[in-house]
Amino acid sequence: MMRLPFYLDCDTGIDDAMALAYLLASERVDLLGVGSVSGNISAAVGAANTLDLLALAGRDDIPVAVGAHDFLAHEFHGGATHVHGENGIGGVVLPHAQREMEKESAAEMIVRLAHAHPGELRIIAIGPLTNLALALRLDADLAALVHDVTIMGGAALVPGNVTRVAEANIHNDPEAAAEVLAADWFVTMVPLDATMESTIEADDRDVLEASNHPVARAIGAMLDTYFDFYVRFFGRRTSALHDPLAAAIAVGDLELGEAPVVHVEVDTTEGPGRGQTICELRYRFLGHPEQEGAHCRVVLSVVEPFTPKLMAAMLRL
């Protein structure tokens, strides 16, 4: 099977770690580079976590670039340590990677990879969209060079997570999200509508922790912190699979359910709707007829259960 060129933008992050593991395990993915962005944790710590995870997976060949520390319109204020732990990966201490980050920024890496693989580069963005917006500003030709973009972010017809209507990645940098969704490339958005329906359970965590695979074992340990947070939403020790679901969809591994291509606008006001992804879904009773100029596919559901595929991937590394 031919591997396809991918770039991953992330804020590692417990579910980012799972997404990274999923991509590393895939035979369809040639992961050409990873950029970090502030979100769950600072861009610097997220990059270090990514480097350490890659070392643990024996993949020191994949370059890691540090991305934006601050968001387009406001400063980064410490991330979601109550969700992901103080170090972003649930307090788990990984062996320290022996190599350095790239000299280029994450935005520069995106532009470089897009030019090196014209028409072929797949971008997966599972943190705030700051680096992608900066890359678009760096190179006016970028959107046309990229094959497509898959983002974990937003909430269409379900509540948000950081506010009543906004999801964390988009809410962290709504201005960046607006620029990314306005750019002339095809975006697949994987919002909370889909990701909150995909969960990893306590039994799965036990399997990871008991395994001989170092990455799987580390993720199992991280999930303990993630479960502590999610119990207040789900009422049981579980977690949603936000980022890995987006990664799997980007790879083409999951059959999509309701996933219309529609106009999406980001609320960039300072009002209570700030950071909401406002999707044109009013014509759903008609099966979402074509919307002229729309280039964002909003994945409201997937058909098959994702967790078995993710578990198999993590236990394959």
Next chain:
Amino acid sequence: MMRLPFYLDCDTGIDDAMALAYLLASERVDLLGVGSVSGNISAAVGAANTLDLLALAGRDDIPVAVGAHDFLAHEFHGGATHVHGENGIGGVVLPHAQREMEKESAAEMIVRLAHAHPGELRIIAIGPLTNLALALRLDADLAALVHDVTIMGGAALVPGNVTRVAEANIHNDPEAAAEVLAADWFVTMVPLDATMESTIEADDRDVLEASNHPVARAIGAMLDTYFDFYVRFFGRRTSALHDPLAAAIAVGDLELGEAPVVHVEVDTTEGPGRGQTICELRYRFLGHPEQEGAHCRVVLSVVEPFTPKLMAAMLRL
């Protein structure tokens, strides 16, 4: 059965006509007064339509007051004639009522009725909430005097109708809606989540048109115009039962499905979320635990089909 005192605020309107018919047919309702507000049509035309419908139903005893022509923060600009027809009731010409409107405004009527029936008055508001906001401004004691308020309006977890996220009644006067939802009375909100699931079909319309009941026959004729509009959303000749569903819920005639009491905020920005009802539904997986200070019940669904009850009511008049 003891009749309970009700006030109806409406912008008649085809579905307003159905709601009025439903209330007139109910043995539990003592309809003490009706106020009009601009929305589907101007407050003046809406009041005239209401007066004519009451005459047709032989209920010239129910006073009708004209309410606000303009909204709190902006002017009325002609209403939804593309939905409800040029005269608000699908072009149907009713016999002209022989009596006059009340001298008091709708807001004054609300205050008067609340004082006349302290703790007992039920308010049903199925248009923009301008009159209710004005009544709250007229009398600081009003909220405490009123039994409860039921509104047709908003969209919680489904798309809006006039914008991607906003429903028409709230979007027409978001500032009024914000004041009404902030006031210290109990509000039951019946949003599009529930009303778009309750429809009246072409076969039902045929039954109304063929009946001997003048109000039912008039409503059957009106529905032809309403169906013309709704075909673009539903793909068939049907219409949602927005206003009558709220009326039936206010009367207590329907078992509610998912209907949590939650905090609701109205987006009053000028951004793309303007007029959205932002509901705190993030804890739905836990069954919506109590939210301190919340006093708005959001009806996301009803249990039983409503249309048979509505049909029976309209054919009883």
